[in-house]
Amino acid sequence: MPQELKEMSDQMKCCPVDNTFRLVGKKFTIHILRNMLILNQTRFNQFLESVEGINPKTLSVRLREMEKSGLIKRQVYAQTPIKIEYTVTEKGKELRAIIMQMAAFSMKYCSTDVFKDGKPRTVEQVFGKAQKTIQ
Helix, strand or coil, rough: CCCHHHHHHHHCCHHHHHHHHHHHHCCCCCHHHHHHHHHCCCHHHHHHHHHHCCCCHHHHHHHHHHHHHCCEEEEEECCCEEEEEEECCCHHHHHHHHHHHHHHHHHCHHHHHHCCCHHHHHHHHHHHHHHHCCC
16 A cells, blocks of 8 residues: 555545445435435425335435435424425535536436437536536
8 A cells, every 4th residue: 555545544534435425325315415406306295206216214214314414404394284394404515516427427428328319418408507517
């Protein structure tokens, strides 16, 4: 192992990539964040309808995990019927660029899997000019 790598390794408790993956790597977590950050979804039923394959129990667990890790905030409104909304925290918003880079990678290098016509596209082409700054 090179000396620089050993010195860096000696200073860390764990790999930073592994640590981030522990926060967002569970099934459906990144999809929920994607929908919150890109589609501005805030409600349980919105996630349930738009995240393919998720069930209510798993969604509930993932939302609690994300809240506990500080990625999202849960707001309960005292009204009848009760209203609950989820918003992305500043910590969670930092993942937006990562999610957009993941999308850009697939749209460029895996276009035959992503698009029906198989043609590569940019983030700007798919999500609009507002996304250009995070390509």
